[in-house]
Amino acid sequence: MSWLALLALAAVLTTAAPVASQTGPRQPTPDGVTIEQVVRHAALAPQIVDYEGTKILSVLRGAEMETVTLNEAHKRPARTRLDFLSPEGVAGRILIDDGLQAWHYEPRLHMVFVGPSLGPMTDAPLSFPIERYGARWLGTEEVIGRPTAVISLWPRAGGRERRLWIDRTTGVALRVEERDPADGLVLTAYFTRISFGLNLPPALFQPRPPAGARIVTQAEVTGPVLPLAVLERGVGFPVRVPQTLPGGFALLGGVPVRDGPVLAAHVQYSDGARVISLFVAPAGRFGPSGRGDAVAALGPGARTAVVGSMRLVLWDGPRTRLTLVGPLPLAELIALASAVGKAAP
Amino acid sequence: MSHPFERELSAYLDAEISPAEADEIRRHLDGCPSCQTRLEAFRETKRLLGALDAPAPPPDFEAGVLAKLAQPTRPWWLGRPRPTLALAAAALAVVLVAVPIVRDHQTRLRAAEVGPDLFMRAAVQSAAEDPFLDRAYIGLVSTDANLRLAGEDPRGGRR
Numbered sequence: 001m002s003w004l005a006l007l008a009l010a011a012v013l014t015t016a017a018p019v020a021s022q023t024g025p026r027q028p029t030p031d032g033v034t035i036e037q038v039v040r041h042a043a044l045a046p047q048i049v050d051y052e053g054t055k056i057l058s059v060l061r062g063a064e065m066e067t068v069t070l071n072e073a074h075k076r077p078a079r080t081r082l083d084f085l086s087p088e089g090v091a092g093r094i095l096i097d098d099g100l101q102a103w104h105y106e107p108r109l110h111m112v113f114v115g116p117s118l119g120p121m122t123d124a125p126l127s128f129p130i131e132r133y134g135a136r137w138l139g140t141e142e143v144i145g146r147p148t149a150v151i152s153l154w155p156r157a158g159g160r161e162r163r164l165w166i167d168r169t170t171g172v173a174l175r176v177e178e179r180d181p182a183d184g185l186v187l188t189a190y191f192t193r194i195s196f197g198l199n200l201p202p203a204l205f206q207p208r209p210p211a212g213a214r215i216v217t218q219a220e221v222t223g224p225v226l227p228l229a230v231l232e233r234g235v236g237f238p239v240r241v242p243q244t245l246p247g248g249f250a251l252l253g254g255v256p257v258r259d260g261p262v263l264a265a266h267v268q269y270s271d272g273a274r275v276i277s278l279f280v281a282p283a284g285r286f287g288p289s290g291r292g293d294a295v296a297a298l299g300p301g302a303r304t305a306v307v308g309s310m311r312l313v314l315w316d317g318p319r320t321r322l323t324l325v326g327p328l329p330l331a332e333l334i335a336l337a338s339a340v341g342k343a344a345p
Numbered sequence: 346m347s348h349p350f351e352r353e354l355s356a357y358l359d360a361e362i363s364p365a366e367a368d369e370i371r372r373h374l375d376g377c378p379s380c381q382t383r384l385e386a387f388r389e390t391k392r393l394l395g396a397l398d399a400p401a402p403p404p405d406f407e408a409g410v411l412a413k414l415a416q417p418t419r420p421w422w423l424g425r426p427r428p429t430l431a432l433a434a435a436a437l438a439v440v441l442v443a444v445p446i447v448r449d450h451q452t453r454l455r456a457a458e459v460g461p462d463l464f465m466r467a468a469v470q471s472a473a474e475d476p477f478l479d480r481a482y483i484g485l486v487s488t489d490a491n492l493r494l495a496g497e498d499p500r501g502g503r504r
Contacts (some may be wrong), residue, residue, distance in 0.1 A: 119480060
């Protein structure tokens with residue numbers, strides 16, 4: 001499918017989405033299209049093309065970058081297969097996600113973990129709120145011999161910059177970089193080879209548990225996102241939430257999360273593209289946590305952790321263990337944590 | 346504040362909760378006679394359990410047992426001397442009380458250990474609606490969390 005045909009399809013789908021047709025970076029690029037069109041084209045690409053390639057992923061963990069090599073296969077619209085190659089600790093790991101269920105095989109343990117899909121197909125690409133982002137055209141570059149458009153996106157409310165090297169033919173991001181204002185480069189992912197339009201066989205995305213493998217079924221998220229009052233009744237304890245939110249974010253609702261000894265309320269906030277998660281659980285169910293780094297601003301026992309794009313802050317409120325996870329800078333998550341339980345100004 | 350749970354009172358007595366939680370329970374106790382009574386009962390139970398000694402058997406205990414074994418006429422427990430029965434009852438009481446306390450303590454430690462991984466996995470899955478969040482990154486974080494929740498180091502080696 002050509003670049004122009006894909007753009008035309010993206011334009012049709014974009015027109016169907018009410019949010020998409022409002023405002024956005026209309027700056028024209030040297031290609032004669034706007035940045036908004038290029039970004040929407042990239043957001044829709046996984047629903048339009050199949051691909052298979054080798055990817056290098058580098059992720060900040062604490063103070064160090066970890067690099068992982070894997071084969072990534074994608075079949076439109078929402079099937080993904082990851083075969084991890086290196087380092088040795090992850091080699092042989094397989095993840096197959098069919099858009100409904102995720103299946104993870106760990107060869108070292110000869111175990112299969114079955115759980116909910118990691119990336120179910122939604123209408124998010126259609127409603128991607130580009131008007132809430134600053135965008136800049138950084139030019140064109142070749143990545144593994146393919147011409148790409150290089151776009152920089154950053155939330156207008158402040159936060160992490162994301163650079164995308166978007167394949168001009170297919171719209172697939174061949175390289176992604178995320179830069180945090182405080183930590184610098186926190187995530188890099190790029191293909192070292194890729195093949196498109198293969199119409200990959202469905203069998204590649206069919207989980208086949210090896211003989212004798214132990215199968216562990218994970219606790220599923222119990223139902224749709226609920227209003228807070230319903231969520232409180234479901235989990236059986238009060239759910240305290242922040243009264244003020246970062247710019248552009250709004251409450252989506254929440255779901256109960258259960259796994260072994262843990263029962264928590266998972267409250268979600270979104271600005272249309274980024275999601276912040278607040279987990280509230282009775283403190284009596286938790287002992288002190290030794291993970292991550294201490295953060296004095298939120299009291300004794302408060303900790304923070306960094307895993308690539310995501311930041312985690314956990315702390316104790318009155319009779320409550322709270323955990324915030326999101327792609328915001330740590331300082332913003334800590335400020336949000338401080339607002340939990342306080343009255344709105 | 347509503348009445349604290351048994352496990353919260355237990356954790357309060359063992360100083361296994363944060364200072365903020367302890368303050369809140371203390372404030373509740375100041376105005377709640379029924380919880381004061383529950384706390385005292387808990388404290389007394391723990392004190393008694395802690396004060397239990399294992400009584401030494403009488404000097405002729407072993408010879409007596411062997412002699413009784415040679416006379417299989419009555420049910421074994423009817424022939425037990427009273428101190429032995431008391432010791433067995435005390436041991437059973439210790440087990441019945443201590444096992445739930447120890448198990449509760451272990452459960453809290455386990456929850457504290459796996460909680461961040463469970464929450465990180467759930468958050469990353471929620472964040473997957475971001476069309477530009479790298480799929481391989483989501484896969485790596487989620488599969489690492491699966492292993493931690495199973496008590497395994499994601500990069501090899503038993504935790």
